[in-house]
Amino acid sequence: MPDEWFDINAYLKIGDNGVVTIMSPNPEFGQNIKTSMPMIVAEELDVDWNNVIVEQAPFDTTKYTRQFAGGSASIRSSYDGLRLAGATARHMLRQAAADAWQLPLAEITTAAGMVHHAASGQSASYGTLASAAAGVSVPEEVELKNVRDFGIIGTSRKNVEAKNIITGKPLFGIDYRRDGMLIAMIAHPPAFGMKLKSFDGAAAEKMPGINKVFSIETFPRGFEKGLFDTVSFTELVAVVGETTWQVMQAKQVLEVEWEPITDVVETMNIFGNIRENRIPGGLESTEEHERRMEQESGSGTRVSRRDGDPEAAFARAAQVIERTYTAPFLAHNCMEPMNFFAHFTDEKLEMAGPLQAPEFTESTLAARFDLPKEKIDIHLTRMGGGFGRRAYGHYLVEAALISQQAQAPIKLIYTREDDMTCGIYRPSYHATYRAALDEAGKLIGLHVKAGGVPESPLFANRFPAGAVDHYLAEEWSVDSNISIGAFRAPRSNFMSGAEQAFLDEVAEAAGKDPIDFRLELLQRARENPVGENNDYDAARYAGVLELVREKSDWDNTPAGASRGVSAYFCHNTYVAQVLDLTVTDGKPTVDRVSCAVDCGIVINPDAATNMAEGAIVDGVGNALYGQLTFRDGVPDQQNFDDYRMIRIGEAPRSIDVHFVRNEESPTGMGEPPFPPVFGAVANALYRATGERHYRQPFLGERELLG
């Protein structure tokens, strides 16, 4: 360790011995940006990666931009800024050497943490120059490396936190401790459509170790909710005590009465746009949802895009195919349940824990408690998964309210059941696709009508829009009091499966190979696109299909296996997959998944591969088993005994991931490899069983197909 550190800028400091500390600005939840973001800084700084120490940056909007984990955009939106941070520092080190040696800046070069002057043979390490470099004025413009000269970006570097993870270090919010800290848990209504009526905490308060039982109101009526202030249950009973086990026991003897809600109107303030949101009363059930979706799909829809004359195309079609796809609600089920530390004092509100969207939550806390932001301090811990769930920061408001009322530092912990039954789910969706084929089997018309409870999943301008002359996209939605939120590749995670399974069926009806069929459509979209606003680059889309065709050896299906293909573009990254499976006595085994990705420049290939593998496992799991169903507002699944998650024995036997090599700016990997899996599974299952699967999950609690 150095004796002295010199701050060069918000992203890095250099020690007098040449060790460099690089700050990783964004929240980490397994996407491994804690390694890949600093790699970008280190690349431009031109330092030996072995001399780099990585630290999680504090949440600080004055120093960093977009400290947000979501939208697969951490790398994409920070790439330029991170390069600049490294390049600026490198420039300042060169300038310091030029000044010291009285030589022209242009003749000073760098390599692996050293500054050189070739002609005079002089050299100095970054460590010896750090002090002087810190005083150099920040240049207005700096030169960035040519991407062909990258030596860190594009090479696999190990996860900087791996050692701490495998030795069980306290990295997560749930591990956070403070002297005098108490543990808090909440009780929320057992059903959506219910609210707190009254409670009696006397028995619970008498339990050993229990400090206090009281109610809290997360958002009072009329509070202007922001984008990520979703929460179903705003009145909760809090139990505060010394240890988690004691609080869990006390929760069980808590006497609470709940009552049905009537329709609620909440006020939303979405970036200054005030609108009202009606939440219906009633106790909803999955059966009712399915009936309503069927009904809405047949009536009240909004047209989102129309090209050509779809009605006429369908009228003259030689063949029309119509299929309907559905998917259930899903719970995020992060392995680390929701939790947060709060210490509310007269001076400030101090918080620590797992959170994807601190900037939004900070604004919410400021409004809810009428505090200036300077008095709110949010420390970001590593997250035990996020998947979108931890963008919704209601649990920070709850923790702060509990600390305020208990007048103590507290850590709020959700039990697994609290976590699974408190809402913010992936919505339930429904999509009907129709295709019109002419005599020659050419696709002349496409009609998609999609909706869900409570939002539509439609992306009207995505493929195959732009590739079909006559195209109609419509959408609809059904109100619900079950709250929803972003879930790994929101909406894409359903639309991709429906669309890619449908195209497979259309290709078959047209008598074409499924990859050829897609490539022909993409060629049309590239050469002579229909309409404007087509949200994809047809050449890059085709590129991943071609790559996966080659890598999977598409024309030679292994003996006994059945394969399905799928491709999708979302969050700026293109992904195609070929999935092989075998069905033995009704039991599917995924033997292999080949995955081709175009995410531009790949920062850390092995880490990007890990993301793709995880997304594929997640997709296979949700396609086959994932579902959260309701009866009278009560979730049927409340813990992992009845919420079926994919386990190791059901994971694919092998996954190979291939990246398109290009020099496009990097895009994200967290979400894009997830949506295509659903279609690949459906298409492979069809080839294995002769049966098309339209309803997710394809297996559910059943062990066998059929």
Add this chain to the structure above:
Amino acid sequence: MAKFTLHVNGNEQTVDVDPATPVLWVLREHLDLPGTKYGCGIGQCGACTVHVEGAAMRSCSLPVSSIGDRPITTIEGLSEHGTHPVQQAWLDHDVPQCGYCQAGQIMSASALLSHTPDPSDADIDAALQGNLCRCGTYLRIRSAVKSAARSANS
């Protein structure tokens, strides 16, 4: 409340707790060993896996009163500096994503290797079927367990 003397990671420690308290919470909150994780509390996810007399057990479902003097090993005590072959293999394969499940995975895998030094894929799947990984790192886990077996046997 009652006093229990536990043998954890080679140390003897006495706690004064409700006898029904699961070992998980005793480790996390009384013995300052937070590496063992809570995931479900009902023996379904494996995040809380520890070794009791060398066997993998779900500490969320083990009342502290049931332990007696059987030795417990947690992730913090598996090796002194993270050098157990399973931990090393986890590093070599860069297994973790979020990392939350991994202590439990490593404890299950190391228990497997202690009685099945050369496990087949089926052995690995069977031994780790109780350990959920929401991030989906199962393929790396399989490869890492096999490398750990090779390095321990060589």
